[in-house]
Amino acid sequence: MMKNFDENIHSDIYENLINSYKQSKIPHAQLFDSKYGYGALLIIISYIKYICCKDKQGDKFCNTCPSCLKINNLSHPDLNFVFPVVKKSGNKSISDSYFEIWKEMILENPFSDLVSWTNKLDSGNSQLAIFADESREIVQKFSTHPYEADYKFMVIWGLDKMNIQSANKLLKILEEPQPNQLFFMISDNSESILPTIISRVQRISLNRLSDTEIVKLLANHYNLNIDESSQYSRLSKGDYNKALELLSTSSQNGTYLEYFKEIMRYSYSNKVLQIMEWSDKLADMSREEHKQFITYSLNLIRENYIMNHRIKDIVYLNKSEEEFSTKFSQFINDTNILQINEEFNSAYSDLISNGVAKFIFLDLGLKLVKLINSK
Numbered sequence: 448m449m450k451n452f453d454e455n456i457h458s459d460i461y462e463n464l465i466n467s468y469k470q471s472k473i474p475h476a477q478l479f480d481s482k483y484g485y486g487a488l489l490i491i492i493s494y495i496k497y498i499c500c501k502d503k504q505g506d507k508f509c510n511t512c513p514s515c516l517k518i519n520n521l522s523h524p525d526l527n528f529v530f531p532v533v534k535k536s537g538n539k540s541i542s543d544s545y546f547e548i549w550k551e552m553i554l555e556n557p558f559s560d561l562v563s564w565t566n567k568l569d570s571g572n573s574q575l576a577i578f579a580d581e582s583r584e585i586v587q588k589f590s591t592h593p594y595e596a597d598y599k600f601m602v603i604w605g606l607d608k609m610n611i612q613s614a615n616k617l618l619k620i621l622e623e624p625q626p627n628q629l630f631f632m633i634s635d636n637s638e639s640i641l642p643t644i645i646s647r648v649q650r651i652s653l654n655r656l657s658d659t660e661i662v663k664l665l666a667n668h669y670n671l672n673i674d675e676s677s678q679y680s681r682l683s684k685g686d687y688n689k690a691l692e693l694l695s696t697s698s699q700n701g702t703y704l705e706y707f708k709e710i711m712r713y714s715y716s717n718k719v720l721q722i723m724e725w726s727d728k729l730a731d732m733s734r735e736e737h738k739q740f741i742t743y744s745l746n747l748i749r750e751n752y753i754m755n756h757r758i759k760d761i762v763y764l765n766k767s768e769e770e771f772s773t774k775f776s777q778f779i780n781d782t783n784i785l786q787i788n789e790e791f792n793s794a795y796s797d798l799i800s801n802g803v804a805k806f807i808f809l810d811l812g813l814k815l816v817k818l819i820n821s822k
């Protein structure tokens with residue numbers, strides 16, 4: 448079941464869609480021109496749910512009738528999805544071959560984009576595309592009447608990934624609209640869609656989500672308090688995927704901040720034994736995390752140097768980093784900044800040339816003892 452994404456987003460667009468249904472004027476094909484993180488798929492699914500709902504309440508679907516439940520599971524027999532896939536020898540290159548994986552991703556996060564899909568497929572360098580085989584499937588799926596609903600729905604996710612043969616076939620289908628067939632398409636790159644297709648569809652430009660909408664989504668799905676949610680929503684520029692990305696970086700940064708505080712505390716008070724234990728602990732992280740920790744530290748050092756020079760306006764730190772830096776920044780000054788940077792940078796190069804992490808961190812810690820105490 449789609450993780451209860453029943454938030455009311457883009458209510459103005461949703462209302463227009465509902466009105467077109469009520470006036471029996473649903474366009475045959477609609478293209479949602481939008482970043483995936485703005486929620487186009489969620490709007491489309493809500494709309495289809497409304498159209499099919501057996502127990503509509505005003506402008507709302509009930510979310511409990513069999514039809515609503517099937518759509519929530521993306522398993523309604525009249526609801527079809529097309530999305531880019533990779534070409535595999537032997538297999539037909541069609542969405543149905545990959546549907547279970549795609550469904551899993553969308554049920555987890557209906558805002559998922561092509562980058563999440565590429566990662567999910569683990570497709571490496573293979574190009575994602577909607578191939579010619581797919582258009583034959585569309586024709587075939589649309590050759591029968593709807594099973595349960597009044598319409599058959601075809602949602603094309605990533606329309607711009609359609610290759611030219613496939614696009615030409617789609618064009619033919621779009622040129623002969625059937626009254627009980629509806630197309631919903633999504634693209635975040637509509638410049639690469641054939642103009643002849645564009646001319647056959649009604650375009651809906653979806654704007655970014657509002658800060659309030661993002662705050663609500665984060666609060667409902669990630670248990671964040673208002674302060675945290677507001678911070679991410681401000682930085683996400685209305686893109687839910689961006690907000691999620693910031694969220695995941697920031698929870699990792701919380702760990703890095705703790706490690707950074709520890710080493711600065713041990714170095715300041717010259718606690719060699721603790722510095723050794725600290726090096727062992729950090730050595731257990733992955734190489735990628737080592738690099739991230741060093742990059743994070745370099746950034747924090749820079750911000751503290753700026754803070755020490757009282758140029759507070761241009762400092763960007765989150766709340767816990769700021770709390771720490773208010774006291775710590777006095778230790779990063781003109782005498783030591785260059786050399787501290789140099790030590791972190793050289794640890795970085797040693798790490799990427801496969802040096803022994805334990806010794807690299809120990810060496811770094813011991814060098815900091817002197818540097819952090821120089822006034």
Ligand SMILES: [Zn+2]
Pocket residue numbers: 499500501502503508509510511512513514515516
């Ligand atoms: Zn319903």
